[in-house]
Amino acid sequence: xxxxxxxxxxxxxxxxxxxxxxxxxxxxxxxxxxxxxxxxxxxxxxxxxxxxxxxxxxxxxxxxxxxxxxxxxxxxxxxxxxxxxxxxxxxxxxxxxxxxxxxxxxxxxxxxxxxxxxxxxxxxxxxxxxxxxxxxxxxxxxxxxxxxxxxxxxxxxxxxxxxxxxxxxxxxxxxxxxxxxxxxxxxxxxxxxxxxxxxxxxxxxxxxxxxxxxxxxxxxxxxxxxxxxxxxxxxxxxxxxxxxxxxxxxxxxxxxxxxxxxxxxxxxxxxxxxxxxxxxxxxxxxxxxxxxxxxxxxxxxxxxxxxxxxxxxxxxxxxxxxxxxxxxxxxxxxx
Amino acid sequence: xxxxxxxxxxxxxxxxxxxxxxxxxxxxxxxxxxxxxxxxxxxxxxxxxxxxxxxxxxxxxxxxxxxxxxxxxxxxxxxxxxxxxxxxxxxxxxxxxxxxxxxxxxxxxxxxxxxxxxxxxxxxxxxxxxxxxxxxxxxxxxxxxxxxxxxxxxxxxxxxxxxxxxxxxxxxxxxxxxxxxxxxxxxxxxxxxxxxxxxxxxxxxxxxxxxxxxxxxxxxxxxxxxxxxxxxxxxxxxxxxxxxxxxxxxxxxxxxxxxxxxxxxxxxxxxxxxxxxxxxxxxxxxxxxxxxxxxxxxxxxxxxxxxxxxxxxxxxxxxxxxxxxxxxxxxxxxx
Numbered sequence: 001x002x003x004x005x006x007x008x009x010x011x012x013x014x015x016x017x018x019x020x021x022x023x024x025x026x027x028x029x030x031x032x033x034x035x036x037x038x039x040x041x042x043x044x045x046x047x048x049x050x051x052x053x054x055x056x057x058x059x060x061x062x063x064x065x066x067x068x069x070x071x072x073x074x075x076x077x078x079x080x081x082x083x084x085x086x087x088x089x090x091x092x093x094x095x096x097x098x099x100x101x102x103x104x105x106x107x108x109x110x111x112x113x114x115x116x117x118x119x120x121x122x123x124x125x126x127x128x129x130x131x132x133x134x135x136x137x138x139x140x141x142x143x144x145x146x147x148x149x150x151x152x153x154x155x156x157x158x159x160x161x162x163x164x165x166x167x168x169x170x171x172x173x174x175x176x177x178x179x180x181x182x183x184x185x186x187x188x189x190x191x192x193x194x195x196x197x198x199x200x201x202x203x204x205x206x207x208x209x210x211x212x213x214x215x216x217x218x219x220x221x222x223x224x225x226x227x228x229x230x231x232x233x234x235x236x237x238x239x240x241x242x243x244x245x246x247x248x249x250x251x252x253x254x255x256x257x258x259x260x261x262x263x264x265x266x267x268x269x270x271x272x273x274x275x276x277x278x279x280x281x282x283x284x285x286x287x288x289x290x291x292x293x294x295x296x297x298x299x300x301x302x303x304x305x306x307x308x309x310x311x312x313x314x315x316x317x318x319x320x321x322x323x324x325x326x327x328x329x330x331x332x333x334x335x
Numbered sequence: 336x337x338x339x340x341x342x343x344x345x346x347x348x349x350x351x352x353x354x355x356x357x358x359x360x361x362x363x364x365x366x367x368x369x370x371x372x373x374x375x376x377x378x379x380x381x382x383x384x385x386x387x388x389x390x391x392x393x394x395x396x397x398x399x400x401x402x403x404x405x406x407x408x409x410x411x412x413x414x415x416x417x418x419x420x421x422x423x424x425x426x427x428x429x430x431x432x433x434x435x436x437x438x439x440x441x442x443x444x445x446x447x448x449x450x451x452x453x454x455x456x457x458x459x460x461x462x463x464x465x466x467x468x469x470x471x472x473x474x475x476x477x478x479x480x481x482x483x484x485x486x487x488x489x490x491x492x493x494x495x496x497x498x499x500x501x502x503x504x505x506x507x508x509x510x511x512x513x514x515x516x517x518x519x520x521x522x523x524x525x526x527x528x529x530x531x532x533x534x535x536x537x538x539x540x541x542x543x544x545x546x547x548x549x550x551x552x553x554x555x556x557x558x559x560x561x562x563x564x565x566x567x568x569x570x571x572x573x574x575x576x577x578x579x580x581x582x583x584x585x586x587x588x589x590x591x592x593x594x595x596x597x598x599x600x601x602x603x604x605x606x607x608x609x610x611x612x613x614x615x616x617x618x619x620x621x622x623x624x625x626x627x628x629x630x631x632x633x634x635x636x637x638x639x640x641x642x643x644x645x646x647x648x649x650x651x652x653x654x655x656x657x658x659x660x661x662x663x664x665x666x667x668x669x670x
Contacts, residue, residue, distance in 0.1 A: 039554070042553065188558060
């Protein structure tokens, strides 16, 4: 870990592993400060392209638009696995299992730790366990993108469930942590890449190789945002304050989901809108088509991505009625 | 330019071009905020590897240790040109001209804008003009690493002479600017890559391609250090204060060069030490060999790189006598 966050590595790691995790106690985790989520993914990608025996990474279909570019430019070959089912607006679990089952042994698999972007659809704990068993049986390497920990459910532990399942079995994995959302530090570009290794010896060799990826990219990460993160993680009172604020932010988003769902039901808007309360995190994948989205933009000045993804963080009690009117008009006029 | 520095692009550019430069007035310069010098060089290197017709970059021999790695990983092929003459402890100007003359047309050439690292040896204004003529006649593309502007002579204009010569002739060039030394912002990783183009149209297309290099590397640059730079550049009083402090820093280093040179002469230390006052910037390439360096470390607890490079910024009036004793002992005992 380069400078600023040196003193808080164990805290950084504990957020996704638990402080009493054997991985920490056995010094099997190497962590380097990176430039938020994107920077952590890129450094991890370049490290894997240079040193890992398999150069193919499987990413969910759909996924965050930047993922394919980050990994392609890092030198990996990008393939997709089925993830979202437009009919149920939920997980295509059978498709996911089939695609991972037919991936070559040792391939890298990108997983969203929680609050899948853009769909808001996450596997259940039971499904995560099945994914873990399948991946470990085929020696597939998990690379977690953890951009919303604590921001999804309001609980850091609950949102780390998937990562902890994989760290807990003693196998290898990578975790790209972003503090952009859960600490509100978008502009400071603070994040961390952690690689859980099989032994302390491997971890220390991995760390020196990670430094060789970082040095010719930007030499060192910026200090300011990392100082903020380190200060909060080291101080028991600030940490508690952070946890409380995090829960307030997450609860507000969850509350907005219920307000929107209830209002659509009261309005009698055609369709099953239960995915709004089932989906997790900042985004709702509404299921509105691009024609309906364009209609809402033109007639109601509501702006969202053309795939129908809305940010729940941008919604308030005051604006729910206007959004409901717009959705109602869109789905009744344009089927 | 991404967010923070948007409001000060013309100031950023003017530092190396002059505010009334045609390049600025004709909107032919595109500038993006990057992670200090290294980050600017890497983004520029990746851009060239992807879009420029020649993939070979010539770097001086010797040069900053990180240069070959930055450009190799960016996807360029690295070759060297002769630069330093160990006999004169000065510039090998004939070797430099010969090597650039035999470079393939269109090749990229890395030039240190001022205060060459590690040698402290810069071409004279007349030599720069000869280099410019040769490079333009062969369509060699200049890529300036500007890490010490204002820190070398104490004057931003004087230290920009080489860059302004090339910008002034209307041709293309790249400039990687670091604010690590001249604004004391090492830890904040703030710098800028500027590309001087032939037209405003090309510049705007170059900018959109630069964003496509940055987005999958770290999405956006960090805000804090850039806010400091922008604040200083926008405020006339702060800018003046900065200029004065910059000159004080540079003058102290120049003064240390004279104190060290005078003390070696007074002590009667064998050898011609005039290179100490001829060399420019933070470093002195002493000419001490690795055996002498090891002796000084062992007997006098003086630590420097094994190639004999010392940082003048680390020297003070109080420590000059001890250093002179050590150098004297080293060169008289180990020839």
